[in-house]
Amino acid sequence: MSGSGQGSGPPEALEAVLAALRACRICRDAPLHGPPLPHEPRPVIQAQESARLLIASQAPGTRVHASGRPFTDRSGDRLRDWLGLDKERFYDASRVAIVPMGHCFPGHDAKGGDLPPRRECAPAWRARVLAALPHLELVLVIGRYAQAWHLGPKAAADLTATVADWRSIFAQERRPRILPLPHPSWRNNGWLRKQPWFEAELVPVLRAEVARLVG
Numbered sequence: 001m002s003g004s005g006q007g008s009g010p011p012e013a014l015e016a017v018l019a020a021l022r023a024c025r026i027c028r029d030a031p032l033h034g035p036p037l038p039h040e041p042r043p044v045i046q047a048q049e050s051a052r053l054l055i056a057s058q059a060p061g062t063r064v065h066a067s068g069r070p071f072t073d074r075s076g077d078r079l080r081d082w083l084g085l086d087k088e089r090f091y092d093a094s095r096v097a098i099v100p101m102g103h104c105f106p107g108h109d110a111k112g113g114d115l116p117p118r119r120e121c122a123p124a125w126r127a128r129v130l131a132a133l134p135h136l137e138l139v140l141v142i143g144r145y146a147q148a149w150h151l152g153p154k155a156a157a158d159l160t161a162t163v164a165d166w167r168s169i170f171a172q173e174r175r176p177r178i179l180p181l182p183h184p185s186w187r188n189n190g191w192l193r194k195q196p197w198f199e200a201e202l203v204p205v206l207r208a209e210v211a212r213l214v215g
């Protein structure tokens, strides 16, 4: 897997990593990039060691911050539709891991939009969490922050080009394999209208892979 911060020792048990992550207060008590979180941290994650599919997502919004469960919002409805999964299978942590680039809601910017994922989070947690998920076969990298970590900075520079290149990214010999996706936010309706190949060509392949891995 890509990104930085991979430790050199043996992987920790996932339960130990999750317990430490759920107690994390870095962005509230000792932020490294910008002001402290304006609210109490509430790290959101879904993972069990047996998961074969990883959804590498962005960061919780206000609804997910309130529920404490990933994708309990309209983005989740669209993502589940793309994947062909009902809620029961989507929230089956034994099969589907959901690991965002920033585990806590980062707050709002001056225009009321969500801030980007906290930059402290991926270096602190991502390699530890992923090292404790040894059965992953496919990673869905959603949006430019996850694509930068999993595919390198070039991917972040042009999300459309990265997603358009999905066939060659998916065909690369590596484990787990990777499929790049746009964020399922309704803010991306315009992007989806301009890229009809996404739903016509990529989504059917995505659904078939997810059905194979999740059942």
Ligand code: SF4
Pocket: 021, 024, 025, 026, 027, 028, 041, 042, 043, 102, 103, 104, 118, 120, 121, 122, 124
């Ligand atoms: S966003 Fe990540 S690093 Fe920051 S407090 Fe939450 S879990 Fe910790």
